[in-house]
Amino acid sequence: MPLSFYSTKLADAVNWARKYSLFQYPFVTACCGMEFMAVWAPKYDIARFGAEFPRFSPRQSDLLIVVGTITERQAPVLRRIYDQMCEPKWVMAFGVCASTGGFYQNYSVMPGADQVIPVDVYVPGCPPRPEQALDALILLQERIQRGEGHSQVVLKQERGFDVPLAAIRPTKMGTQGGVPNPPAEGRGGQSPPGPHATATRTGGK
Amino acid sequence: MAQVVLDKLRDRFPGGEILETGSQHGNEWARVAPAAWRQVAEFLRDDAATRMDMFVDLTCVDRSPREPRFDVVLHVYSVEKKHRVRLLAGVEERQPVIATLVPVWPGANWFEREAFDMYGVRFEGHPDLRRILMYPEFQGHPLRKDYPKEKRQPLVRRLPGSV
Ligand code: SF4
Numbered sequence: 010m011p012l013s014f015y016s017t018k019l020a021d022a023v024n025w026a027r028k029y030s031l032f033q034y035p036f037v038t039a040c041c042g043m044e045f046m047a048v049w050a051p052k053y054d055i056a057r058f059g060a061e062f063p064r065f066s067p068r069q070s071d072l073l074i075v076v077g078t079i080t081e082r083q084a085p086v087l088r089r090i091y092d093q094m095c096e097p098k099w100v101m102a103f104g105v106c107a108s109t110g111g112f113y114q115n116y117s118v119m120p121g122a123d124q125v126i127p128v129d130v131y132v133p134g135c136p137p138r139p140e141q142a143l144d145a146l147i148l149l150q151e152r153i154q155r156g157e158g159h160s161q162v163v164l165k166q167e168r169g170f171d172v173p174l175a176a177i178r179p180t181k182m183g184t185q186g187g188v189p190n191p192p193a194e195g196r197g198g199q200s201p202p203g204p205h206a207t208a209t210r211t212g213g214k
Numbered sequence: 215m216a217q218v219v220l221d222k223l224r225d226r227f228p229g230g231e232i233l234e235t236g237s238q239h240g241n242e243w244a245r246v247a248p249a250a251w252r253q254v255a256e257f258l259r260d261d262a263a264t265r266m267d268m269f270v271d272l273t274c275v276d277r278s279p280r281e282p283r284f285d286v287v288l289h290v291y292s293v294e295k296k297h298r299v300r301l302l303a304g305v306e307e308r309q310p311v312i313a314t315l316v317p318v319w320p321g322a323n324w325f326e327r328e329a330f331d332m333y334g335v336r337f338e339g340h341p342d343l344r345r346i347l348m349y350p351e352f353q354g355h356p357l358r359k360d361y362p363k364e365k366r367q368p369l370v371r372r373l374p375g376s377v
Contacts, residue, residue: 082349084370114364116356125370
C-alpha cells in the first residue's frame with residue numbers, strides 16, 4: 010500500500026477531529042458581541058458543533074472569531090493575537106465591520122480584519138443572526154475537512170503536509186533522531202506566511 | 215429659561231468680554247472673547263445666581279473658511295438652579311490656543327484632550343494635553359475639515375492584495 014494512501018487517511022482522520030474540537034478565541038470589540046453571546050447561549054448553542062470552549066488565551070485556541078469594529082489603533086493587537094495562536098488556525102469575521110469595515114468609511118476604522126490577518130469565513134450582517142454564525146461554522150468545518158483552511162494550506166506548502174505525519178515518514182524524519190512530531194517551535198510560529206516552519210525542520214543536522 | 219444667566223453675564227462683564235448673546239428653542243448661548251474664557255467660566259461657577267456646578271460638555275467646531283476658524287463650545291448646567299447655558303469662543307487657525315478650564319471643572323480634562331486630538335486646539339495650562347482617541351503616531355487632526363475623510367494611517371503593514 011503506498012504511503013500516500015495512509016497519509017490521506019490520516020489527514021482525513023485528523024481533520025475530522027479538528028473540525029469537531031474548535032476552541033474559539035472571541036475577539037469582541039463592539040455591538041456584534043451582544044448578538045454573538047446568543048451563539049453560545051442555550052438556544053443556539055455553538056457547543057452542539059463541538060466548538061465548546063471560548064478560550065481567552067490565544068495560545069490555547071484554534072479559531073479566532075473577530076466580532077465587531079476593528080479600528081486602526083486595534084490592528085496591532087489583533088495581529089499579535091493572531092500571531093500568538095498555534096497552527097493550524099482559522100479565522101472567522103463576524104459582522105460587516107470585521108469583514109469590510111461596514112458603514113464606517115473614515116480615518117479611524119480599518120476596512121476589514123483581512124487587512125492585517127487572513128480570514129477563512131466572512132459572516133455578513135449588522136449584526137448577523139446567530140444562525141449565520143452557526144452556518145459559517147459549518148462552512149468552516151467543511152473547509153477544515155477538505156484541508157482548505159488558510160493555515161492548513163500554508164502548512165502544506167511549507168512542509169508538504171499539514172498533519173503531524175512524521176511517524177509514517179521515515180525518509181524525512183530519519184535524520185531527526187526519530188522525533189515523532191514536528192518541532193514545537195515550528196508550530197507556535199510568529200507570523201503565518203513566513204518560512205519559519207521549514208527552517209526549523211530542515212535547519213537542524 | 216436661563217435668561218437670568220445671560221443678564222448676569224452682561225451686568226458683570228460690560229467691557230466687551232461678552233461679544234454676543236442669543237436664545238434659540240429655549241437654549242441660551244453667549245459668545246465670549248477668548249481672552250476672558252477662564253474668567254467667565256469661574257464667574258458662572260461661583261456666582262450665587264448662576265451656580266453652574268456641573269460641567270456637561272466641551273467640544274470644538276471647525277467653521278472654515280470663516281475666521282476665526284474654530285469655535286470652542288462649552289455646555290454647563292446648574293443642578294441647584296436647573297438652568298443651562300452654552301458658551302462659545304472663537305479660536306484663530308494661526309494660533310489655536312485658549313485657556314484650559316480644568317482648574318474650574320476637573321471634568322473638562324478629557325474633553326479638552328479630545329478637542330486637542332480632533333481639532334488641534336491647544337488648551338493652555340492643561341495638566342496633561344495628549345491625544346486621547348487617536349494613537350500617538352497619528353499625524354494631523356482628523357475632524358478638521360481639510361483632513362481627507364478616508365485618509366488612514368495604518369500601524370500594521372497591510373497584507374498583500376488588500377484594498
Ligand atoms: S457590524 Fe454592525 S453590529 Fe456588528 S460591530 Fe459593526 S456596527 Fe456593530
